[in-house]
Amino acid sequence: MPHIIAAVKTYATVGEICNVLRDEFGEYQPGGTM
Known part of the structure; x- marks a missing residue:
């Protein structure tokens, strides 16, 4: 946070x-459905 x-x-x-x-960190990739 201090860096931001x-x-x-x-x-x-x-x-x-x-x-x-x-x-x-990459982009958020939602998990598959159950």
Whole structure:
């Protein structure tokens, strides 16, 4: 969280922050149905 706050303070956009998080953790993939 501190890194995200630091990015916001340096005027990073939401899209830029989301792209970094997506690169790091990947996109959500819902599981199959039971």
